[in-house]
Amino acid sequence: MEVKYDYDALAQDGRLTLPELPGLWKYLPLLPLQQEENIVSLGEGGTPLLRCQRMADIYGAQIEWYIKAEHLNPSGSFKDRPSSVGVSAAKEAGAEKVVIASSGNAAAATAAYSARAGMECVVFVPESTDPGKVIQAASYGATVIPVTGNYSHSYDMADLCAKRFGWPNITSTFLNPYTVEADKTVAYEIFEQLGGRFPDVVIIPIASGPLMIGAYKGFDELRHLGRVPAQQPLPAMVGVQSEQCMPITRAYLNGDAQVHCWDGTISTIAGGISDPLVGYENDGTLTLQTARASGGMMLCLTEGEIWQATQMVETKVGYYCEPTSATAIGAVSKLWNEGFLKKGATVVSVLTGHGFKYTGRRCNILQPISKVEQLEILLKKTQ
């Protein structure tokens, strides 16, 4: 299911943005909501596009590099866009309750927007979900239900409730068209923040990939709307996965037309993109097709590369982010060394989740340093 617009009418209308509306809702004419009063907003969108030249220099990448800070959305992840639009649409449809399946970020986001809307929210999470993410979702007052097995089982439970009880299913895969519509706004913002031009490459951490599809549609719409010349190529969309769970990257590397689900045990610090796609492999295929059609690609990083990239963005940029996000940073080093990134290219890496989402697990990673050692470090530094 996809939402279509009459771009010619919109282009003539001229008033594509309504600056008086909050966050991403200034793009209301390009979003699938009829009435302004149904907007459910917490101030999502309008995230910073931060130039990060020092990090490019460290990687030796001669590019113009930006970070799109989606981790700075209200609930701490890029999922606030689809949740804001999805819950608003549910409100417009007269729903009093929504359901969602999520392995983390989308659960918290949907719970937050449901609370804002005064709706009940039922969240199915895999039993293995990070406690911090469960606590966040529950804190908003959502009914959080752990489900045994992998994410696909939670996905099925949400689908079941949606069908049996008629609750809107906000699960942010291609199941819900509002997801892609909301994710478009990331592209609109990047275009505006670059002063009215497209980047050459956009790099996104990928689970099933709605954000890549949405962003690509956003750039395509800007061209339809005449914001850039009709012959202007769209940005190359690059997706990053973990070596531990890379169903889409595997298909890309094999030159397959179809994505197949990922079997085998998964152990990665990039939980947000740890999705075997069991039962909805076609979502992955759509993402694969987008990466190829855009002239982009799919790649993967090792656990070591992901953790190194996490420390890189935190210590050289000052953004605290979960390892999943950092895959969009680590990918740049690889893409530059492999010659995929051209000299002088404008590159945007999207950070999808805040470091807070991962703090709990860090306790096992960061070695607590004793006071004595700390003082030695201090004295060494002050010599």
Next chain:
Amino acid sequence: MEVKYDYDALAQDGRLTLPELPGLWKYLPLLPLQQEENIVSLGEGGTPLLRCQRMADIYGAQIEWYIKAEHLNPSGSFKDRPSSVGVSAAKEAGAEKVVIASSGNAAAATAAYSARAGMECVVFVPESTDPGKVIQAASYGATVIPVTGNYSHSYDMADLCAKRFGWPNITSTFLNPYTVEADKTVAYEIFEQLGGRFPDVVIIPIASGPLMIGAYKGFDELRHLGRVPAQQPLPAMVGVQSEQCMPITRAYLNGDAQVHCWDGTISTIAGGISDPLVGYENDGTLTLQTARASGGMMLCLTEGEIWQATQMVETKVGYYCEPTSATAIGAVSKLWNEGFLKKGATVVSVLTGHGFKYTGRRCNILQPISKVEQLEILLKKTQ
């Protein structure tokens, strides 16, 4: 030490804001930085001002109520404003290293902006500081040094380093004038977000209180600059503390001219405002004077009231916040019932820290609900 400006010249100049600059830096002409290239920004400021009418209705408070979402700043707290301005000033002064004492939020913020600036950062934290906050600060690459005893000991250590090694001390108390200057911008934003008017009351969680002093100065400057009529009264500034640590509120209630430090053990879920003010009681006195001069007041909440307010803002608004922040919410119920808030008054509550800052401790508060119970809740809800 206080920074002064030639308001007449500024008012004539006209160009008070530079919209092309990021976050709070659009107010550069009113900030103590000479050169634009010394700006160290992560996109701080420009936080949402969210109308929260449903919560007002629940409290039965007939007011026009807004939340200023300072917890949505990049590192998760309002301390990003003073850290951005403080580190930028340190950069302009040619410093390569900064030092700070903090019980949490300011540590993470200063570590983040130091990383952004490529400066070393030394952070002294009380040994009892929440591990999550220590992990965040350390993740940015700062040298984090736990100090025994209460916050005052960490404060002394930072002071010592600043004097001995000449490092700029970013400790965000009145010790550092840039703090108050940065905090002014909260007032500018509230004024603009209300469509060019002052709120009647601004409610702020208070440790020593630089945010209250800064915001008050900001409103006062807007009047000096002719943005409001000269006879327009400034907002009443209300400060909130925990019953467990209320040195300033105690002085207010006793009608004292001076604030005295808080002795005795402190046990509160509002760690961000748990400051006994030992050794810098005068900072508290300045805050007390501001609350009185503005026609505002100081009050305190019990632990139960604070936790209830935390759940209120999370489940009725959709903002995940640390209990410290929620004191600005719970205060409204008290102030309305006591008749301090007039019918129809425009009230702004400032949320200072993100709920992520507190997730770790919630594990002990939230009772994990079994799957069976969850399913019962679900079924009850679906009848």
